[in-house]
Amino acid sequence: MEIEKQEIEKRMAHFETICRKRGIKMTQQRVLIYREVACSGDHPDAEKIFQRVRERLPTVSLDTVYRTLWLLNDLGLIKTLGLGRERSRFEANLSGHHHFVCDQCGIIRDFYSTELDNFTLPDAVVDSQGKIKTTHFEVHGVCPNCVAEKTPQNSSYQ
Amino acid sequence: MEIEKQEIEKRMAHFETICRKRGIKMTQQRVLIYREVACSGDHPDAEKIFQRVRERLPTVSLDTVYRTLWLLNDLGLIKTLGLGRERSRFEANLSGHHHFVCDQCGIIRDFYSTELDNFTLPDAVVDSQGKIKTTHFEVHGVCPNCVAEKTPQNSSYQ
DNA sequence: TTTAATGCAAAAGATTTGCAACATG
DNA sequence: CATGTTGCAAATCTTTTGCATTAAA
Numbered sequence: 120m121e122i123e124k125q126e127i128e129k130r131m132a133h134f135e136t137i138c139r140k141r142g143i144k145m146t147q148q149r150v151l152i153y154r155e156v157a158c159s160g161d162h163p164d165a166e167k168i169f170q171r172v173r174e175r176l177p178t179v180s181l182d183t184v185y186r187t188l189w190l191l192n193d194l195g196l197i198k199t200l201g202l203g204r205e206r207s208r209f210e211a212n213l214s215g216h217h218h219f220v221c222d223q224c225g226i227i228r229d230f231y232s233t234e235l236d237n238f239t240l241p242d243a244v245v246d247s248q249g250k251i252k253t254t255h256f257e258v259h260g261v262c263p264n265c266v267a268e269k270t271p272q273n274s275s276y277q
Numbered sequence: 278m279e280i281e282k283q284e285i286e287k288r289m290a291h292f293e294t295i296c297r298k299r300g301i302k303m304t305q306q307r308v309l310i311y312r313e314v315a316c317s318g319d320h321p322d323a324e325k326i327f328q329r330v331r332e333r334l335p336t337v338s339l340d341t342v343y344r345t346l347w348l349l350n351d352l353g354l355i356k357t358l359g360l361g362r363e364r365s366r367f368e369a370n371l372s373g374h375h376h377f378v379c380d381q382c383g384i385i386r387d388f389y390s391t392e393l394d395n396f397t398l399p400d401a402v403v404d405s406q407g408k409i410k411t412t413h414f415e416v417h418g419v420c421p422n423c424v425a426e427k428t429p430q431n432s433s434y435q
Numbered sequence: 436t437t438t439a440a441t442g443c444a445a446a447a448g449a450t451t452t453g454c455a456a457c458a459t460g
Numbered sequence: 461c462a463t464g465t466t467g468c469a470a471a472t473c474t475t476t477t478g479c480a481t482t483a484a485a
Contacts, residue, residue, distance in 0.1 A: 129279070130369055135404075142439095142485095143366070144438090144439060144483085144485070145485095146439090146483075147483090147484095148440080148441070153369070156369045157369040159369075160387070161364040162367065163367065164364045164365060165364065165474085165475085166364070166474085168367070178441090179412060179441090179442090180441070180442050181474095182442075182475080182477085183440080183441060183442070185475060186476085187440095188367055189415060192305040196369065196371075197367050197368060198367070198368055198369075198370075198371065199366070199367060200361070200365070200367070200368065200385065201365060201366065202359035202360070202365075203365060205322070205359065206322045206323065206324070206449075206450095207322060207323065207357050207358070207359060207361060207362070208319075208322045208357070208358040208359065209314050209322070209323075209326070209346055209355050209357060209358070210314065210320045210356055210358065211311070211314045211317075211354065211355045211356075212356075213353075213354075218358070219407070224429065227319070227320045227358065228318075228406060229318070230406060232398065232399060233398075234399070235396070238396070241390060241392070247388075247421075248386060248388060248420065248421070249379065249419050249420040249421045249424055250418045250423075251416055251425070252380065252417050252418040253416075253418075253438085254414065254415070254416050255414070255415045256413070256414050257413045257414075257415060258406065258409055258411075258412050258413075259409075259410050259412070259413070260406070260408045260409040260410040260411075261407050262288070262406065262407040263406070263407045264407075266407055266408055270338045296443070300458070301458095301464090302458085302459050302463090304459070304464090304465065304466080306465080323449090324449085336466090336467075337464070338467045338468070339449095339450085340450080340452085340468085341465080341466060343450060343451075344451085344465085344466090362477095364474075429450095
């Protein structure tokens with residue numbers, strides 16, 4: 120699943136715009152690292168991005184890749200899958216449910232919705248993606264606590 | 278958000294059933310670790326579970342907590358939030374989209390659905406959970422590749 | 436030329452493993 | 461009692477940081 124050339128151009132242009140606007144230097148490393156993510160349809164991890172960038176720029180270091188990825192993330196140019204910088208979290212609730220994640224304090228609350236459970240994906244999606252086993256809706260936002268207080272519940276969370 | 282006593286009893290009973298059936302020893306540590314997750318409504322990470330279990334069993338060690346959590350996960354008694362054992366993965370696709378995750382080979386594919394984008398959560402959910410910013414649907418299953426081949430594309434993925 | 440960014444090496448953090456001692460069934 | 465499980469300590473793996481050097485604007 121490769122990204123279209125035109126889309127990549129668009130992304131690179133946006134990258135440049137944001138860097139200019141924020142006074143972020145467009146280094147060789149940053150351009151290559153961003154381009155690598157922009158070109159990848161497979162949601163790579165830091166190590167994989169490092170390996171791929173190194174093919175073009177053998178002197179690049181892994182710590183630069185990490186620094187750059189989080190910078191790009193903070194700039195809103197890329198996104199993280201899963202829990203981002205957080206470690207794995209666990210739950211014993213096995214009944215089908217969904218999650219509300221507070222982006223401010225990190226709290227995750229379960230909620231139930233039969234509408235969501237019964238939601239049927241378009242055939243096109245089912246056919247192209249494969250055999251579906253479970254579905255899960257994730258809502259991101261700000262929890263009532265953090266909405267009320269100006270200071271987030273847990274300020275260490277980012 | 279505490280779990281009801283009755284629900285916890287039910288979970289503990291299920292835990293016991295599975296252990297019996299699979300010939301897994303019900304050690305003090307496993308009971309306490311499972312109970313801790315079963316009682317927690319806050320989706321704790323390994324370290325937090327370790328701290329809480331240690332209050333009741335000061336000699337428990339962090340590596341036992343890790344071993345037990347993954348065991349419970351493999352037994353289907355608990356679930357992981359986020360990417361599980363995997364590291365953070367990144368994407369540059371900023372347009373609203375959803376993910377199909379193949380549980381067999383780990384591939385993650387984007388898909389689009391205006392129905393999902395326009396899906397409005399019940400008011401009750403919105404009110405109790407807070408201010409909503411983004412939503413994301415995650416579908417788990419087996420990708421066409423893995424359905425076709427008996428052997429998964431990437432057998433190292435678990 | 437000024438300031439920020441990189442690469443290196445080392446530190447820190449998180450998770451896993453080998454193994455002797457121990458507890459469970 | 462036999463075997464699987466634990467705790468410890470050490471190893472491993474991943475990510476971050478301090479600092480002198482280098483490169484971008």
